Amino acid sequence: MALGAGSYDITIGDGVLGGIAEALASACPAATYAVIADSTVAGLFAEQLARDVSVYRPCHVITFPAGEWNKSIEEWSGVIDRMIAAGIGRDGAVIALGGGVTGDLAGFAAATYLRGIPYVQVPTTLLAMIDSSIGGKTGIDTAHGKNLVGAFHQPKAVLADVSTLTGLPPLHLSSGMAEALKHGAIADADYFRWIGERQEAIRSRDAATLVELVRRSVEIKAGVVSEDERESGMRAVLNFGHTIGHAVETVGGYQSLHGEAVAIGMVAEARLGARLGATDREVEVSLVAAAEAFNLPTRIPDYPAEDLLDVMKRDKKTRAGTVRFALPQRIGTMAQSKPEDWTIEASESSILEVLRLMQ
Numbered sequence: 182m183a184l185g186a187g188s189y190d191i192t193i194g195d196g197v198l199g200g201i202a203e204a205l206a207s208a209c210p211a212a213t214y215a216v217i218a219d220s221t222v223a224g225l226f227a228e229q230l231a232r233d234v235s236v237y238r239p240c241h242v243i244t245f246p247a248g249e250w251n252k253s254i255e256e257w258s259g260v261i262d263r264m265i266a267a268g269i270g271r272d273g274a275v276i277a278l279g280g281g282v283t284g285d286l287a288g289f290a291a292a293t294y295l296r297g298i299p300y301v302q303v304p305t306t307l308l309a310m311i312d313s314s315i316g317g318k319t320g321i322d323t324a325h326g327k328n329l330v331g332a333f334h335q336p337k338a339v340l341a342d343v344s345t346l347t348g349l350p351p352l353h354l355s356s357g358m359a360e361a362l363k364h365g366a367i368a369d370a371d372y373f374r375w376i377g378e379r380q381e382a383i384r385s386r387d388a389a390t391l392v393e394l395v396r397r398s399v400e401i402k403a404g405v406v407s408e409d410e411r412e413s414g415m416r417a418v419l420n421f422g423h424t425i426g427h428a429v430e431t432v433g434g435y436q437s438l439h440g441e442a443v444a445i446g447m448v449a450e451a452r453l454g455a456r457l458g459a460t461d462r463e464v465e466v467s468l469v470a471a472a473e474a475f476n477l478p479t480r481i482p483d484y485p486a487e488d489l490l491d492v493m494k495r496d497k498k499t500r501a502g503t504v505r506f507a508l509p510q511r512i513g514t515m516a517q518s519k520p521e522d523w524t525i526e527a528s529e530s531s532i533l534e535v536l537r538l539m540q
Contacts, residue, residue, distance in 0.1 A: 189338050191315065191403065193395050195388040197342035198303070201230055202237040208338035209301045211274035214240040215264050217287035219247040222279040222305055226345065230278060230303070240276075241267040245286070249435040252282045252322050254330070260290045274337075275300035280353075281313035281439060285328070288319030292334035302336045305345040307357025307391075308440055311364070311398035314339050316406040316416075322435070326495050327427045341399075343391040351384070355475040356440025358383070359422075361394060362471050363447060364401040366464070367418045370513030372397050373471070380474055417523040418515045421507045422447035425481075425536075428492040432484045444468075444477035445539075453535045454508035459516040459525050464509055486536040490529060504532060 190208065197204075205214070214234055218227040223244040234240040243263045245256045264273075277287035277300055284302055291300035302314035320331020346354065358376070365373025375397075376383070382390040408415050426446025430437055437445075448468050454460025469479050481489070493504045505524035510516040518525045 189336055191339040191341065191399055193310075193341045193343070193392055193399065195343050195392065197340050198226070198230065198233075198345070201303070201340065202233050204338065204340055205234060205274075205276075205301065206237055209274050209299050211238060211299065212272040213267075213269055214238060214274055214276055215267060215269050216240060216242045216276045216278050217260060217283060217290065218242065218244055218278040219251070219280070219283050220244055221247040222283065225348070226305060227278055230276070234276070241269070243267070247282075249282055249322070249430070249439070252286050252320075254321060254323070257286060257289060257293075257321050260286065261294055264290065264294055269294070269298070271295050271298060273298055276303055277301065277314075277336075278303045278305065280304065280306035280309045284309050284313045285318070285320050285331070288317075288334055288336070289321055289331055292319050292332040297334065299337045300334070302339040304339070304341050306349060307346055307354055307395070308360055309357075310341040310343075310395045311357060312360040312402065314341070315399055315402045316419075322431075326431050326492055329495075341395055343388055343395060346391060347386055349386075351476070352438065352441075354384070354386075355477050356438040358475045359440035359444040359447070359472070359477055361398050362468070362475075363419075363422055363443060364398045366447065366468065366509050366512055367421050367507075367515050368401045368405070368513060369397070370511075372401070373467075373512050377471060377474065384475075414521055415523055417507045419507070420524075421509060421515070422450055424493055424496060424504065424506055425449045425453075425489070427496060428489040429481060429484070431492045432488050433482060437478075437482075441478050444472040445479060445481055448472065448479045449481060449535055449539045450506055450508060452539065453506065453527060453531065454516065454525070456531055456535060457508070457525060457527060459508045459510065461511045464512055467512055481536060481539040483540055486533050486540075489536055490532055493532070504529070 275291040317335035320328040426442040451465040
């Protein structure tokens with residue numbers, strides 16, 4: 182199936198990669214392609230994809246070490262150097278093949294190489310399919326936090342093949358489910374319930390169920406992004422769970438998977454929202470049950486609360502020195518502090534209290 186996301190199409194199905202050459206020729210024609218993949222995905226999908234694309238145009242595979250900690254300035258620079266060495270010109274294009282780290286890093290490479298060349302997102306993890314490949318956010322991490330360096334650079338197309346999820350480790354499937362649960366929590370209570378009803382089919386990688394899961398999550402995210410491409414208003418709702426979640430990732434040295442940190446963040450932020458009077462208390466209960474059904478953590482690791490708060494204060498979502506949160510009023514509906522403002526300010530004392538209670 183194909184969904185529109187403003188200026189590009191999102192194709193979701195079982196076996197999509199089999200038509201990669203034709204899809205690229207239509208959505209992102211180029212003289213030369215650079216397939217950017219991490220060291221894990223390169224051995225699984227990159228070489229075959231490059232062979233398929235090479236029937237149509239020259240194609241180079243550029244790899245970097247797997248792991249969130251490699252979404253760095255150093256690896257970005259190395260990818261750029263290899264693109265130069267491969268002779269990728271302004272008439273070239275990037276294929277971001279892999280999970281969220283690859284999509285962010287490869288997208289940022291495309292956004293900055295020769296002042297910007299086109300790229301296509303080919304996500305191979307559930308997290309990337311339903312979240313990071315949609316919306317045009319690209320970037321890299323620094324020692325001070327996640328995605329503090331980046332650019333908005335929309336892909337020419339997103340091609341999501343659920344067959345790549347067959348061999349995805351269970352923990353990585355669960356990591357993606359955290360974002361799916363977030364989509365239900367912020368925008369669609371029926372979808373949130375549907376996920377609970379389809380747990381077994383999701384865990385068993387039933388293709389039809391996965392296609393429907395990805396389709397609905399993409400519809401929700403694409404709908405929000407199309408209203409607010411550069412995160413000046415409503416797009417803030419997509420940050421539910423991420424303010425605390427990103428702090429957990431950063432303080433922990435990126436040892437937690439993104440979805441694990443988001444699951445922790447959603448539960449903690451729901452509790453904070455209840456303390457602030459913005460969130461129904463039942464939201465935390467529902468989120469804990471849903472997260473635990475997919476073996477996701479719901480408690481903050483034993484990190485110093487002050488360190489977590491310090492990271493939040495440096496987060497790109499902070500305004501005028503205050504930490505603001507996107508908080509659900511109830512499952513499926515987000516709270517607002519005033520019309521067109523989808524974030525709510527929290528005092529440092531409130532944040533610290535919740536962080537300590539959640540450990």
